[in-house]
Amino acid sequence: MLARGRKFGNDTLDVANKGCFDPFDTLACVRTSVLTVAAAITLIFVILKIVKYHVYRHPQMHHYAIFYVSAVECLVCGASFMAGSLYPQLDFTACFLKLLQFTIICHLHWSLAARTLHREDIVQHLINPVLCLYILYCTTVALMGMVDVTGTWTECMRPYWFMLSIADFSIVQLFAVAGICVTYRTEGVSSLASFKSSQRRDLWSVIIVYEFSALLAVAFDAITRFFGSEKDGCSSLFAHTQFFYSLIIAVFMVAKFLVPTWTILWVFQPVEGDTRNSEVALASRYNLDGTTDSVSSSIRGYHQYQRMFIPSEQEVSRMNGIPRLPYVSEFTSLHTEFGDYAFPDVCPDCPLSNGPQKKVIMGGVTATGLSTISEESGNISVVDGPLDGRQKIGPGDNEAPRLQYCNYNC
Numbered sequence: 001m002l003a004r005g006r007k008f009g010n011d012t013l014d015v016a017n018k019g020c021f022d023p024f025d026t027l028a029c030v031r032t033s034v035l036t037v038a039a040a041i042t043l044i045f046v047i048l049k050i051v052k053y054h055v056y057r058h059p060q061m062h063h064y065a066i067f068y069v070s071a072v073e074c075l076v077c078g079a080s081f082m083a084g085s086l087y088p089q090l091d092f093t094a095c096f097l098k099l100l101q102f103t104i105i106c107h108l109h110w111s112l113a114a115r116t117l118h119r120e121d122i123v124q125h126l127i128n129p130v131l132c133l134y135i136l137y138c139t140t141v142a143l144m145g146m147v148d149v150t151g152t153w154t155e156c157m158r159p160y161w162f163m164l165s166i167a168d169f170s171i172v173q174l175f176a177v178a179g180i181c182v183t184y185r186t187e188g189v190s191s192l193a194s195f196k197s198s199q200r201r202d203l204w205s206v207i208i209v210y211e212f213s214a215l216l217a218v219a220f221d222a223i224t225r226f227f228g229s230e231k232d233g234c235s236s237l238f239a240h241t242q243f244f245y246s247l248i249i250a251v252f253m254v255a256k257f258l259v260p261t262w263t264i265l266w267v268f269q270p271v272e273g274d275t276r277n278s279e280v281a282l283a284s285r286y287n288l289d290g291t292t293d294s295v296s297s298s299i300r301g302y303h304q305y306q307r308m309f310i311p312s313e314q315e316v317s318r319m320n321g322i323p324r325l326p327y328v329s330e331f332t333s334l335h336t337e338f339g340d341y342a343f344p345d346v347c348p349d350c351p352l353s354n355g356p357q358k359k360v361i362m363g364g365v366t367a368t369g370l371s372t373i374s375e376e377s378g379n380i381s382v383v384d385g386p387l388d389g390r391q392k393i394g395p396g397d398n399e400a401p402r403l404q405y406c407n408y409n410c
Helices: 026-056 061-083 088-116 121-147 159-186 197-227 234-238 242-267 275-283 293-306 313-320 328-338
Strands: 359-362 365-367 380-384 403-407
Touching: 026 061, 026 242, 061 088, 061 242, 088 121, 088 159, 088 197, 088 242, 121 159, 159 197, 197 234, 197 242, 234 242
Parallel strands: none
Antiparallel strands: 359 365, 380 403
């Protein structure tokens, strides 16, 4: 990492090059120490949030990425607050990580909005390309700024800071416009029950905080870029006064880096999920919007299957007068273990195969010996039997409808 050059300026008048190291200044050291402690405390909260997400097995992958990037950002910000006057690469790295953090937030909300409005094609054809180009631009500008290093006397006038601020301001405006469109489109739509008022509040909290941060950054960098001069240096914009400079820089750094991180710590909360669904989610293919279609459909099919009437062994033996099959006692355990799998059976109208003889368990429900999973993966439908196929199963002539399992592969 390259240190700043000392080509320009007066080290005695320059207020930007002072801190807890050489050259030492008490006010500058207090400023950097307070900012570093604030970044360290924020890092602790971010780490605790990450641990909480893993404990809860939160299914949304975007949240993990946001907080992992935030943890690295807090670490880099702490180093930048303490030694940024010596190594400007730390400042550019912190700016890039903040932009990356907000890019992930944009992808999360835009993808969810596209799915809510049933426009999943927008994710592949518009959102992903735009965000990739945006990250490429930010990476290029940040690397150019890291290479083109000057002294603290003129560093604030470099165009790279203003270019990054413009990029931040632009994507925040796109995010705000998307938030307005989503709020307008979902207003009064009763079917979108998942889009609650609390979610609107969280969305607009993120928009307002990042809007304020972007406006402050672009205003600060525009003033230093267009109103400063190499002759007078950046220090002249603060009247060569350490107190004035430290106060402005402290507020600016907190508003630019720490307040957005505090906001996402408050807005994003993990949702507790059960172990089985989390394991299925980790083994499934994630979409680019962070959700899994296979998990949702699996859970939905599991609950639909669970609502089916499954007779007990005693009822089956009593109603049909046949001895219990060896595998009947394991029917419910298989249902619990696999969830979506069921026995392949044939309907009475289907042509008979050369397979083993089938024995009637209850009404129209038939069973064979256990087959392989590949054989069970056929399309199975459950339909109500005819009205004359009802059977009396208890006192009071309560009737249970017959269930017919029809395998379309028969």
